Amino acid sequence: MIKQLHYLEFFDSLIKGNKEECRRICLALYNNGESVTDIYLELFQKSLYKIGKMWEDSKINIAEEHAATTIIDYLITMLAEMARSGKTEDKSAIVSCIDKEFHQIGAKMVANLFEIHGWQTYYLGANTPSRGLLKFIEEKNPDYVGLSINFHLNTLRLLETLDQIRKNFPEQKIVVGGQGVQLVLDELKKNYPAVIVCESLQQLEAIINSN
Ligand code: B12
Known part of the structure; x- marks a missing residue:
């Protein structure tokens, strides 16, 4: 469960396009034991749904939405790489x-x-x-x-x-x-x-x- 404070900190950096700070927050949460699923949902999905609403209400423009999406796309891959267990299933x-x-x-x-x-x-x-x-x-x-x-x-x-x-x-x-x-x-x-x-x-x- 990710604290609201961390979400707000992440969202603030995301909306400013600050990739490095977003990365730092994700790494800190992951290294503190937050699961990839929780980070995906409670930071990334929550932020993007909010960005969708802000875009709909003309509070941000399309370039800002793209910048945020690109940062999240990068962080999704970064976390998946870190979380791979190395085991392989025959599936x-x-x-x-x-x-x-x-x-x-x-x-x-x-x-x-x-x-x-x-x-x-x-x-x-x-x-x-x-x-x-x-x-x-x-x-x-x-x-x-x-x-x-x-x-x-x-x-x-x-x-x-x-x-x-x-x-x-x-x-x-x-x-x-x-x-x-x-x-x-x-x-x-x-x-x-x-x-x-x-x-x-x-x-x-x-x-x-x-x-
Ligand atoms: C970023 C974004 C874009 C980007 C996407 C870039 C990219 N690389 O993906 C771009 C600019 C391309 C875009 C385009 C458009 N967009 Co847009 N976009 C968004 C935004 C802000 C975020 C989308 C996102 O990544 N969400 C976060 C992810 C994690 O959530 P998710 O997709 O729901 O996925 C979760 C679950 O649904 C589920 N899930 C999803 N897929 C699957 C599949 C399986 C198998 C399973 C098990 C689970 C699962 O798991 C995920 C994790 O929980 C949303 C806002 C929103 N509410 O999502 C609007 C939004 C989806 N877009 C919208 C619109 C209107 C458009 C455009 C029509 C705009 C336009 N006029 O051109 C076009 C449509 C293009 C098209 N034909 O698809 C509307 C859709 C409204 C509607 N009624 O359909 C939204 C809701 C914005 C809004 N509030 O109006 N968009």
Whole structure:
């Protein structure tokens, strides 16, 4: 559990674009025993959600939002590198944003979580066309495919991508997440009962540990 004081200190540095100070705060928290998941959620996710709101309210401009996102992108990788246990599982996962989905930070956290737990992980990042994704699934034959969706206009694309995966790889285990999922929750439960809808990194960690 990260103290509010540390979050505020981090956010203040982030909004000023002070990467070095953000790095120092993260390292101090990690070295004090905070988990990567808590840092991801309670510093990074919380900050980015706030930045989204500030951007929506025109309190910051797009350049400031980009600067903050880039710092967090760097810190996510830094922490994952530090947290790797070195053990390897005989398991693999592909994690990707769907076509036209440019929000990739959440998917990156998810990919890193698989990696930290020793899974062979293929992180495809933003905006992956479904034809390429299908080809990749065929080549890698992963235990899990993780799909990320945030932007509300991409919900139909998510369902189309799920249809295509299901048609080509009926046994493929799929987990979906991201803020856009809430908008199609009923549809997913009704028509895609085999797809796991994952609402938190803790839930994902439980799935990883049960495999
Ligand atoms: C940074 C940002 C961008 C950056 C993204 C850069 C990058 N490298 O990723 C850029 C500039 C590209 C961008 C573009 C746009 N953005 Co934007 N963006 C954001 C912002 C500020 C942060 C996103 C983020 O990283 N969040 C932090 C991560 C950690 O959270 P997360 O993605 O939700 O992920 C967590 C969970 O959802 C879950 N999860 C996510 N994926 C998955 C997958 C699996 C398998 C699992 C298990 C879990 C999981 O795990 C993560 C950890 O808990 C958000 C604000 C917000 N509320 O998120 C707006 C936001 C998402 N953007 C928004 C908008 C409107 C846009 C644009 C349309 C703007 C425009 N007019 O062009 C475009 C859309 C582009 C597109 N087609 O995707 C809106 C979306 C509103 C909506 N109703 O859909 C938001 C909410 C801002 C706002 N308040 O209005 N954006």
